[in-house]
Amino acid sequence: MKKIMVAGTSSGSGKTTITLGLLKALIDRGLKVQPYKVGPDYVDTEYHTRVTELASRNLDMFLVQEKETLNQLFKKEAHLADIAVIEGVMGLFDGFGISKDYCSSAGVAKQLACPVLLVVDGKSASTSVAAVVKGFLEFDSDLDILGVIVNNVASLNHYQLIKTAIETYTTAKVFGYLKKDTSLSLPSRQLGLVPDRELADVLDKISLVATRLEETVDLDGILDSLQDEVVIYEEPIYPDFSEITVAYANDAAFHFYYPDNLELLKKYGVKLREFSPLKDITLPEADLYYLGGGYPEEFAKELADNQAIREQLLKKHEAGAFILAECGGLMYLGRSLEVAEKSYPMVGVFDGISHMTDRLKRFGYCYGVLEEDTLLGQTGDKLYGHEFHHSVFETSEPTSMEMIKKRDNQQIATWRGGYHKKNTFASYLHLHFYQQPYFVENMLQTIQKERKQ
Structure with a gap:
């Protein structure tokens, strides 16, 4: 089993779109993909489930107080999959309060020893994106940031500028990009995304994102960079309440x-x-x-x-x-x-x-x-x-x-x-x-x- 977390530099960076496209691309390759979401969100997990046909699970340090219990919640599904894909919450280090490790994507990634694929927004910037990536790399050296995907790229030339800057000024590997395209956006309402069950064309949009990722992201390179591991899970014994x-x-x-x-x-x-x-x-x-x-x-x-x-x-x-x-x-x-x-x-x-x-x-x-x-x-x-x-x-x-x-x-x-x-x-x-x-x-x-x- 392999595992990876897709995290953003902030909310709105594009991590949900890229996560959904990645899930679909991996499914299309014949892999059994188990999705997860950091935090308490319900709607993103419904999208994950729609794509993979496997119930997406929440990994939340506040809602589940015991560390070992949270680890077991991850293992009980991950041990059956070829790859576990975790979507982060907000920005990589954003959690509850100022702690970079409590209820944050980074905290969950470190607890599960999970590599992170960082999504950065390339809109209206070039070399400055390298400064952002450098800051994220150096902010917590214990975190394994596998590499970067650049979102909201205007053109191939724009991407090449950003990629060259990141790889010149940081040690991060840039795996590719997703071009700006408003037709790929999913509609929102007051609590976040509109639930997938209310959208007729949601799978078509996600399939298009997957196609774009196959064209502009080195998915083989991402998969080859991930370590295979054996996950052992033992199901507890529960008392019987079958009359209820x-x-x-x-x-x-x-x-x-x-x-x-x-x-x-x-x-x-x-x-x-x-x-x-x-x-x-x-x-x-x-x-x-x-x-x-x-x-x-x-x-x-x-x-x-x-x-x-x-x-x-x-x-x-x-x-x-x-x-x-x-x-x-x-x-x-x-x-x-x-x-x-x-x-x-x-x-x-x-x-x-x-x-x-x-x-x-x-x-x-x-x-x-x-x-x-x-x-x-x-x-x-x-x-x-x-x-x-x-x-x-x-x-x-x-x-x-x-x-x-x-x-x-x-x-x-x-x-x-x-x-x-x-x-x-x-x-x-x-x-x-x-x-x-x-x-x-x-x-x-x-x-x-x-x-x-």
Whole structure:
């Protein structure tokens, strides 16, 4: 197995486009490619999965607190692949706070001993690009920067100027370039890229990027520079909870789930069922209903029009069924959702109104300290996650967590969050189930205990 990380000098450098093209080019060569993403992102991983037909995995130092657990999350898929391709997050050294190693692409690359392919933006520059590359090379000598791809090149002559400058003033190898072409760009909305499931021509665009990379990048040279290694992974033994069924919402409105979360449930024997709050008219029978994040605001009318599912979910809540909701799921469980001055009725578990705003209200890593026993833990437990939303949830419902954000060992913000009613728990937190040992096992035991009463 070989491995490589595609990282950028900053957000917007082109690493996602080049990662997607590289995934497709390697697939076209007959390789089994396992994709990964540094950080908590959901949308980029869906693109990876679309290209490779293998679920892309998140590698996140904050969401998964134990170093060895994160290493095992990498190994459990990598050992089955010919090559693992990791897309970085933001700029190479950008993480949580000023640490170059914490929650950054560089930190993950060093932890996994993974070579880095650095994407630099060549727009409106030539020799200055060499200064940027030199800075990245010298900033952390423990990092293995394999070489460089130059993005946004105006012409072959422009590329030759940049390449010659980089190789004259630094020790970096330049593997090639991608010419500037707006037709290759993928559309965005407030939380990043528009999800691939909403785009009809996404694979055509990615295939075109792959073709361009084959023409202008030395892919053979990149592959030959990577070391083959044997990855050994031993699957842990999990207790059996096969009597439990979890139904999770999965459609265009709700699809932000970490594949590792769903697969971990399966490892405990849990039966998984999908349902669509947009299209289904009957809610499946289950012990836990899991409503992940997504874009309920983009489909507010359709969600409101599906009165049957809304009423059935409310009845399940009132009857004591377990419900776990994250971000968009919280918005759906409120009384109404207001978008562009229009109000749409939602489920009504919580007496609250979600309002869409024109800017991010919460962004980044944080944790909640539980102030009461809930489905996810007991009083005093910490729930690690991230928030990323433009909406606000206005309610008089009591909160169940003190939310805390720390950066560089300094507490920079606190607020109230999380709502617990009967057996329903909802918050803006996106959660990774591997965050603590026995996190899922404790949750399943809570459900199992209720079933036996």
